[in-house]
Ligand SMILES: O=P(O)(O)OC[C@H]1O[C@H](OP(=O)(O)OP(=O)(O)O)[C@H](O)[C@@H]1O
């Protein structure tokens with residue numbers, strides 16, 4: 001298959017790291033009082049809303065350009081031949097990455113639709129295809145496992161998962177993906193955000209809370225539940 005890698009105009013934006021972009025667009029929420037609840041049921045003092053990226057054309061273009069660069073560098077161009085987004089937040093990022101590589105795209109529902117064709121994977125499934133799973137972020141990777149199972153159940157292969165942001169604090173995330181022989185690729189992690197967050201006006205109290213969480217999320221959660 002011919003690859004058309006789209007070129008991106010970096011001149012529009014001053015040099016910014018992915019963590020800067022997330023902070024700049026106010027996608028990073030830190031709560032001092034009421035913990036956030038994650039999809040896994042875990043509690044956290046921080047919530048990163050990558051969904052906000054879609055509303056910022058310059059920043060999203062820059063992040064997709066960085067994603068494309070990283071994927072080209074990591075992959076040799078033959079590592080995947082389809083791009084699949086995880087419902088819902090992963091879908092726009094998968095679309096832009098698929099477009100940049102001129103590759104077919106799919107999206108994967110959390111559950112089969114339940115009526116109509118009752119598909120869990122939308123788009124044209126191709127048996128044996130090597131699929132790049134794209135999501136907005138990774139916390140403990142349990143959602144990734146479900147999407148990976150869906151891809152494999154449909155007769156396709158998956159060895160790489162790309163996210164804009166990964167927490168990088170939950171030990172089981174890398175372990176469970178390794179067990180599935182899937183490599184996680186991300187543009188930034190929680191530490192990248194925390195080391196620059198002070199410049200964006202977060203109070204020392206908030207930052208100390210998140211550093212405590214980063215050092216031991218399980219202990220942080222136990223303390224909050226007491
Ligand atoms: O469980 P992990 O693999 O670590 O990833 C965290 C998941 O949480 C978010 O989705 P959410 O369940 O909030 O659904 P949404 O995308 O529909 O908003 C995010 O988009 C990831 O899919």
Ligand SMILES: O=C(O)c1cc(=O)[nH]c(=O)[nH]1
Nearest residue numbers: 038039046047048049139
């Ligand atoms: O794990 C999650 O549910 C989650 C964490 C986070 O920081 N942001 C998000 O959108 N989901």
